[in-house]
Amino acid sequence: MAPMEGVTGFVYRNTFAHFFDSIDKYYTPFISPGEHKSFKSRELKDVLPENNAGLNVAVQMLTNNAEHFIVTAQKMKDFGYKEVNLNLGCPSGTVVSKGKGSGFLSFPEKLDRFLDEIYNGLADTGLDISVKTRIGRYEPDEFYELLEIYNKYPISELIVHPRVQKDMYKNKPRMELFDYAVEHSKNPLVYNGDICTINDYEGFAGQYLKNKPQDVSCNGAADGAGGEITAVMLGRGLISNPGLAGQIVNGKLPDRNTFRAFYDALVDAYRAEIPDEKNVVFKLKEILFYMVNMSGDKDAYWKKIRKADSLMELNTAARHAIASGDVQ
Ligand SMILES: Cc1cc2nc3c(=O)[nH]c(=O)nc-3n(C[C@H](O)[C@H](O)[C@H](O)COP(=O)(O)O)c2cc1C
Structure with a gap:
């Protein structure tokens, strides 16, 4: 389940999990670790272990400050989480203007240093650090350099939403850049974007998941050099039809x-x-x-x-x- 601010908070996640299955992992909407290094009460509530009992949850963070990321990730580890996720996709103007979310993609050197710091700083914790990224700020071809940077780090899963910030949620996902990731990523890949119906999923699976369509985990690249597609992440389609993941996995829709x-x-x-x-x-x-x-x-x-x-x-x-x- 994709992180969706205002929608997929702990109340939604828990209620959803009570009625529907087939979600392997839930991503929290982003929390913004700030200078104060503590949380807003809404953010804290969303990540408290007792509010996420029995769910496989990864905590997403939105920041361009490595120290803030590290300190918060360590707190998440103390809470019992196994994965933290970096938001490099948020297209909102106020976020982008601060060089965060997809705004961070305009500063590849800074991003490289940031990743170097967080992967080094958290190496001993055993935490998985995944990244959710758009393919660029302005132009899709920014992705070539970004992927080169991502390939330097042990990203547990690189979740690619193949739009640029300028697209917001318009236009079609730019699948040629996802193809590039499939061929060149050294890290496991997750696809995200516009899978809203079972037909959308089957179209995607037919092209990218060479084994049986139900099996989301298979290698997209013929020579094994590229990124293995380990999952698809579902956002708006899943909130529209909460039975979508079950439909994908079991072929059945709840009544x-x-x-x-x-x-x-x-x-x-x-x-x-x-x-x-x-x-x-x-x-x-x-x-x-x-x-x-x-x-x-x-x-x-x-x-x-x-x-x-x-x-x-x-x-x-x-x-x-x-x-x-x-x-x-
Ligand atoms: C209302 C709304 C809130 C969102 N909040 C977040 C967020 O907190 N973190 C994030 O990484 N993406 C966020 N997204 C983006 C989604 O996670 C996802 O990448 C996007 O909707 C594309 O996937 P979809 O086509 O399956 O919906 C949000 C999207 C929407 C529409």
Whole structure:
């Protein structure tokens, strides 16, 4: 499950895992280790071990300061986590202007030094350090130099979202650069981007996963020199259709009642977590924005959901949307 700020926090992850299986690993939305070297309370809550019991979770960090990364990674190790992840993909203006997320990709030398420091600084901890990257800030061909840098370090998994920052989430993933990674990466690869339906997955698997489509783990390069594709990471498609991973792995989709029960459980879980009902409504809308993709007439349902003021109104609109239509 991809990290999605505002969506895939611990409440969502735990509720999801209760109803749906087939997710091997959950990535937390990014936390930003700051100068204070401690966490905001929202960030701390999201990574507290008791809030992630029984889930395989990797903690994502957004920073360009190696010391902050190292100190926080060590705390994550003390919490019992086995993997930390570096965010080199966030396209948001405020993040990029500070040289973080995909903004860091414009400074290859600095990035190289940063990686050198964190891989050296954390070598003794046994922590896996994975990287989630876009292919560049402005132009796709920035990726050649970036991959050369990544190849110098033992990146546990290089998760590639083949868009540049400028693309935001528009345009199509630039698969020719992912192909380049498959051929030239020395580290295991994870593909991320626009796998929203079972058809999208099968298209990807047919081309990149040369063994059986269900087997996400196989070598993409004929001579074994390139990066092995160890997983696909699912974001918006999975929030739209929480049964997508199960559909990929088992070929089966849960019935409508499961989606409805999942939604009801999310409502209860957010109500228990968020005191103000207005904020519960706001939070659920962020999720329903994706879930309406499953419904018959998504524009009409989204209009009703968007307009809902109270939780009761929202639940009525959401349940109608969930009960309608078929997942493709
Ligand atoms: C609302 C939203 C929040 C996101 N938050 C994060 C984040 O915290 N960290 C991150 O690395 N990527 C974040 N992403 C990017 C996703 O992890 C993923 O790379 C992107 O959505 C493309 O994958 P998809 O096509 O499967 O959705 C976010 C994306 C969205 C739409």
